[in-house]
Amino acid sequence: MPRPRSNRSFIDRPDRVTVHVRGDDVHFGWVDPRDGKEKSLKAKNDRALAYARARQLNSLVDAQLAAGFAVAAPGGPTLADFVPVYLKALEERGLAQNTRRSRKSLCGIWVARVGDQTLDDLSGDVRLVDGVLRAVAGEGKNRTAVAMRSCLIDIWREAQARGAIRSDLPSPASIARAPKAKVRRARLTLDDFLTVYEVARRDFEPRVANAMALGLVTAQRRQDVALMQFKRGRDWLPAWMAWQQDDPHPTHPYPFVDDECLHIIQLKTGALVRIPLDLRLEAVGWTVREVVAQCRDRVASRFMVHHTHRRTKSNPGDPVHQDTISRSFADARDAAPGLAWPGKTPPTFHEIRSLAERLYREQGVDVQHLLGHREARMTQVYDDYRGAAWREIKA
Structure with a gap:
């Protein structure tokens, strides 16, 4: 029986998919259009799974390229990748300068703590997000923690609207318990x-x-x-x-x-x-x-x-x-x-x-x-x- 050829063609193969046969195993890859590098789809010998992942990646990346930003890995954009897009969206919404400045500061806190996490990963890690909010509140910054929660919820809505994350993935901040904000500023009589x-x-x-x-x-x-x-x-x-x-x-x-x-x-x-x-x-x-x-x-x-x-x-x-x-x-x-x-x-x-x-x-x-x-x-x-x-x- 002749050895199967590498990169053999399949009629239903999605764009950007590569196929490599090594011995008895078939490995599937995906070529990132932004940097030209091939990345594994991690679906050895499972063509259906590989093609499904490739179609999802193509849909996500095409939407991201159309929106004008790039992501670093097949797992989707990291929070740090998406924040610049979110801040640009705030300008497009016509929000006041002080509001944009405040959101930028809140985004900076999120990026410093979990910026390397992909949006997909964050969606499934409510414990991590809740821990960040509790840590900030534990520093005596309850109102900051409340504002951070609202900010991350809004980031999620924007990411879903732009196709950077699936619409069925909930924001972990909306699931995390809202910190109790005690107003410290006195009223003026x-x-x-x-x-x-x-x-x-x-x-x-x-x-x-x-x-x-x-x-x-x-x-x-x-x-x-x-x-x-x-x-x-x-x-x-x-x-x-x-x-x-x-x-x-x-x-x-x-x-x-x-x-x-x-x-x-x-x-x-x-x-x-x-x-x-x-x-x-x-x-x-x-x-x-x-x-x-x-x-x-x-x-x-x-x-x-x-x-x-x-x-x-x-x-x-x-x-x-x-x-x-x-x-x-x-x-x-x-x-x-x-x-x-x-x-x-x-x-x-x-x-x-x-x-x-x-x-x-x-x-x-x-x-x-x-x-x-x-x-x-x-x-x-x-x-x-x-x-x-x-x-x-x-x-």
């Missing part, structure tokens, strides 16, 4: 706010108190407060059109005053909010109109929150960066007498938004739309006092 506000007015540049007042009467985030302008300029319409068409543009359509309203397109979510200038926050007796007028001074500027003194990288009238707003608030907070939050992290500028939500809710204002939330449950997070005040029950 109205008395706390007024104490810090008086210090800011007395001892700091006007921009600090102005940013605080705008944040309170509008209930907007610091990035939107930093962009607020007294009127709509000629550069707004091109920015608006680019934003509607999801085209890149150097300017975000900033908040502006027109037709007796403050118009806001939230930088984080894209929510459109129009606040009447006559809206009054009864707890402090301020209207939006009065606070906007307070922001005007002898320095010519388009921006409500602006520098009034020359600095190394800014001139009078220049806008104030959102991080500078946060740092300046923290400086005024730390300088305020008689304030303490034992066992908790001191409140940040963002807590002004939560305070505004609670005050406006008590006043009967539609806080969900004021904050720009799509769902009521998002607004309810801000309504949590975190032990900062007594909840009075009406008789």
Whole structure:
């Protein structure tokens, strides 16, 4: 009987499959189109299994090549391989820069701990993923562990959508028990706010108190407060059109005053909010109109929150960066007498938004739309006092 020839042809052989006969054994290989190297299908003498694995690999790799990324082994992409694709997808979704920065940091933690694992292997190793989450939580970083779990679940959805992993393979993070996140940051009460506000007015540049007042009467985030302008300029319409068409543009359509309203397109979510200038926050007796007028001074500027003194990288009238707003608030907070939050992290500028939500809710204002939330449950997070005040029950 003649010796079987190597690389013999089979009618139903999938693409990229090689066949080698060594003695009585038949070995099947698969040629990776990305590096041209042949890799064993680990199916000696089992043609059906080898062909099934080859078809699966071809389908996976073709989808990955179309998506613009490569993997290192027939077992599928490693977590480290897929993370760059995931981060690119976040940009395509139009997520805010801070959100993308946070996800990138979380991905870095995952890659550092299990980045060499393939997605296929991770899917079947819930114990490993659960161990990582428990280890991070054990370091006192419960909120980080919670965010890591959500991040890995989202990575899995993206990987399945791009064909990097089978849709029937569950995310191990969704099976792992969610760490319990204890919120450590203290809420800001109205008395706390007024104490810090008086210090800011007395001892700091006007921009600090102005940013605080705008944040309170509008209930907007610091990035939107930093962009607020007294009127709509000629550069707004091109920015608006680019934003509607999801085209890149150097300017975000900033908040502006027109037709007796403050118009806001939230930088984080894209929510459109129009606040009447006559809206009054009864707890402090301020209207939006009065606070906007307070922001005007002898320095010519388009921006409500602006520098009034020359600095190394800014001139009078220049806008104030959102991080500078946060740092300046923290400086005024730390300088305020008689304030303490034992066992908790001191409140940040963002807590002004939560305070505004609670005050406006008590006043009967539609806080969900004021904050720009799509769902009521998002607004309810801000309504949590975190032990900062007594909840009075009406008789």
